[in-house]
Amino acid sequence: MAYDQENIFAKILRGEIPCNKVYEDDHALAFHDINPQAPVHVLVIPKGEYVSMMDFTANAPADLMAGFMRAIGETARELELEENGYRILANAGEHAHQDVPHLHIHILGGKPLGPMLDRKFKGA
Numbered sequence: 001m002a003y004d005q006e007n008i009f010a011k012i013l014r015g016e017i018p019c020n021k022v023y024e025d026d027h028a029l030a031f032h033d034i035n036p037q038a039p040v041h042v043l044v045i046p047k048g049e050y051v052s053m054m055d056f057t058a059n060a061p062a063d064l065m066a067g068f069m070r071a072i073g074e075t076a077r078e079l080e081l082e083e084n085g086y087r088i089l090a091n092a093g094e095h096a097h098q099d100v101p102h103l104h105i106h107i108l109g110g111k112p113l114g115p116m117l118d119r120k121f122k123g124a
Helices: 008-013 053-059 062-078
Strands: 021-024 028-032 040-046 086-089 105-109
Touching: 008 028, 008 040, 021 062, 028 062, 040 062, 053 062, 062 086, 062 105
Parallel strands: none
Antiparallel strands: 021 028, 028 040, 040 105, 086 105
């Protein structure tokens, strides 16, 4: 899938759409989700044109990959989530319900989040 330069996260990175910023450095931008699914719900996006984790790990330079991972950790520290825990999640593609075609990591916390997946699932 080709990168769409008109996706909402690209527009946020270019400053065309405002965001409620939590953290920013040379590699990433973190901001509050406009449709939170937990008391704390922040998105971390890399500064570059990457559709998914597959695209990012195949094409991003090593310094950007390392900086992006550090930004995720720094954002969790800024949000003071370490003591009680948090979840990080990246949706990739249609089956995972990726809504925006720009790699983004969700950081969720602030309450017990429950099981990750439906425990009733027994396979296909």
